[in-house]
Amino acid sequence: MQNDTTDATATGTATSAATAQAPRHIATVNDKLQTPDGNTVRLETRDLSVRYGISTFGVQNISAQIYDQNVTALIGPSGCGKSTYLRALNRMHDLGTDIEVTGEVYLDGENLYAPKMDPVVVRRRVGMVFQKPTPFPTKSIYDNVAAGLRLVGVRNRATLDEVVEQSLKDAALWDEVKDRLRSPGGSLSGGQQQRLCIARALAVGPEVLLMDEPTSSLDPMATARIEELIQKLKHKVTIIIVTHNMQQASRVSDYTAFFYVGELVELGPTQEIFSNPRELRTQEYFSGEFS
Amino acid sequence: MADVVVPASARAAELIPARYRNPGDHFFKLVVLGLSSSIILLAVVMPVVLFIEAAPTFRAFGFMDFLTETTWDPVAAIHGAWPFVVGTLITSFGALLIAALPAIAVAIFVSEYAPKWLARVINYTVDLLAAIPSVVIGLWAIFNFAPMMRDLVYMPIYMWAIEEAEWLIPIIGAPSTYNLITATLILALMIVPYTVALSRDAIAQVPVEQREASWALGSTRWEVIRQAVLPYARTGIVAGLLLSLARGLGETMAVAMLIGNRNRMPFTLFGPAATMPSVIINEFREAVEPLHYSSTMAVGLYLFVVTIGINLLASYIQRKLSISKGVL
Numbered sequence A: 001m002q003n004d005t006t007d008a009t010a011t012g013t014a015t016s017a018a019t020a021q022a023p024r025h026i027a028t029v030n031d032k033l034q035t036p037d038g039n040t041v042r043l044e045t046r047d048l049s050v051r052y053g054i055s056t057f058g059v060q061n062i063s064a065q066i067y068d069q070n071v072t073a074l075i076g077p078s079g080c081g082k083s084t085y086l087r088a089l090n091r092m093h094d095l096g097t098d099i100e101v102t103g104e105v106y107l108d109g110e111n112l113y114a115p116k117m118d119p120v121v122v123r124r125r126v127g128m129v130f131q132k133p134t135p136f137p138t139k140s141i142y143d144n145v146a147a148g149l150r151l152v153g154v155r156n157r158a159t160l161d162e163v164v165e166q167s168l169k170d171a172a173l174w175d176e177v178k179d180r181l182r183s184p185g186g187s188l189s190g191g192q193q194q195r196l197c198i199a200r201a202l203a204v205g206p207e208v209l210l211m212d213e214p215t216s217s218l219d220p221m222a223t224a225r226i227e228e229l230i231q232k233l234k235h236k237v238t239i240i241i242v243t244h245n246m247q248q249a250s251r252v253s254d255y256t257a258f259f260y261v262g263e264l265v266e267l268g269p270t271q272e273i274f275s276n277p278r279e280l281r282t283q284e285y286f287s288g289e290f291s
Numbered sequence B: 001m002a003d004v005v006v007p008a009s010a011r012a013a014e015l016i017p018a019r020y021r022n023p024g025d026h027f028f029k030l031v032v033l034g035l036s037s038s039i040i041l042l043a044v045v046m047p048v049v050l051f052i053e054a055a056p057t058f059r060a061f062g063f064m065d066f067l068t069e070t071t072w073d074p075v076a077a078i079h080g081a082w083p084f085v086v087g088t089l090i091t092s093f094g095a096l097l098i099a100a101l102p103a104i105a106v107a108i109f110v111s112e113y114a115p116k117w118l119a120r121v122i123n124y125t126v127d128l129l130a131a132i133p134s135v136v137i138g139l140w141a142i143f144n145f146a147p148m149m150r151d152l153v154y155m156p157i158y159m160w161a162i163e164e165a166e167w168l169i170p171i172i173g174a175p176s177t178y179n180l181i182t183a184t185l186i187l188a189l190m191i192v193p194y195t196v197a198l199s200r201d202a203i204a205q206v207p208v209e210q211r212e213a214s215w216a217l218g219s220t221r222w223e224v225i226r227q228a229v230l231p232y233a234r235t236g237i238v239a240g241l242l243l244s245l246a247r248g249l250g251e252t253m254a255v256a257m258l259i260g261n262r263n264r265m266p267f268t269l270f271g272p273a274a275t276m277p278s279v280i281i282n283e284f285r286e287a288v289e290p291l292h293y294s295s296t297m298a299v300g301l302y303l304f305v306v307t308i309g310i311n312l313l314a315s316y317i318q319r320k321l322s323i324s325k326g327v328l
């Protein structure tokens, strides 16, 4: 955590710097990359590599497109770089010491690693939910959800009330907590805490939501609720979810990316990947040879 | 088909006879029991002895009246603890007030901002400061710090107050070399290392997930500290402040050397005063009169009670912290 957040470890290329100047939100769908099957590219990585220390690569040369209005699942054995890849997408690696990110990440055509890009702004546009629920334990439920808004200077009570309510509804938590918004976030059950974290991330209106094994600490009931929630949310926000549970990937995702030893082996529609994987390594993984 | 997994403990039970005990075990247990019960005994005996020795004073003046009497004049056989209670409260709370913010700021700086090498240098320096014997700090202050502060700070303020702010005079008083404020400043210097170390420990307890959650919301470094680090560390920092306060209450040497030893109220900031430890250390050798002796013991009893009380409160808060994760 010693590096300053503004240290861009990755290098933006000349082309990406030019793209970065286009104002965001003004670009229409036509400006964005459209695929033949009618998808819009929300996020794209080109030759993205993350190196820990001198020689350990977390991921290497990942080029992938993530589509809007879809859930993309990242699967693969543990230690194969799923979290590393995910954390490169909101520049969390900037906070570590001795981590080098190279390559490019484009969000709506803007390179997130361009020299002028502020990592703090990147993290507002690309939200994140972690493996363990991480509500701020001393803050109330309300203040947890409002935390991100307050960071950007929203003080107006009515606005805060409205966004908090809407975010909690989006996270399917409103009905359970609407009568006790003032009690501490730490007083909720594990599954509720995780939905609170989702609400907190949604409140700042991110374009992409990253989820790193969000249900691995939850019981089956709570897991089912989160999976159901993910299905609903994908129309509001592009979702990328890491999971080591293949059933979960097939249940919640439209696209699946299979990672193996720091490489992206294959990325395609979930049904195709599961029923008819192109790569031998994917087939072997599904038939259980790696685990 | 399924293998029956035998727990290791069950297998051990088959190998070792149920009644077997290593004889060394028994001996060790006795030694530990003896040592720990003697410590408990000490903690119980100490206040009891203090109370018995102090009893003549409480009989003569009454428990409360001895506390609130503002004069301590052994020659006239008037003994009151109030000047020392007040002196102790002013120096220790004052020192805590002066030390707290800079110490917490240093703790935040070394844990959140400073590059590793600098953090190490600062931590080392702070630990070194804690290792200096208080009598050495007292010596330095007597010959160096105290006269310097008198000439460069207190005198000019006093002269200015005479001209411009006469209402200040009763509060600050005429500057003497050894006085209340100098003792408080030195005490602050002496508790800073503890406050820094304890705040640093409290900040180090904040889980990395809490910080990352805050980063991921788009916080800047300072916002992470405000949003995730300080609320989580708050309880630990408060407990650390209380422990520092307890140290300040009991700190004897440097304060006794610097405070000027005036045994009656009222005190002024730039004038001499006294504390509970300072009066004990200054008078216990001359306390041959029974009442004088028992009054010194009574002051010791008050000091004992207050220090134990603050320590208990601090450890209560720390225990609460480990159970309910930083909710204060």
Ligand SMILES: Nc1ncnc2c1ncn2[C@@H]1O[C@H](COP(=O)(O)OP(=O)(O)O)[C@@H](O)[C@H]1O
Pocket (backbone or CB within 6 Å): A052, A053, A056, A057, A058, A059, A076, A077, A078, A079, A080, A081, A082, A083, A084, A085, A096
């Ligand atoms: N902070 C780190 N420092 C050094 N190596 C790391 C660090 N984080 C992850 N790695 C390494 O990078 C590789 C990928 O890890 P990770 O992305 O966590 O895998 P996954 O999420 O797929 O389980 C692993 O070999 C892991 O040991």
Ligand SMILES: [Mg+2]
Pocket (backbone or CB within 6 Å): A082, A083, A084, A212, A242
């Ligand atoms: Mg992982």
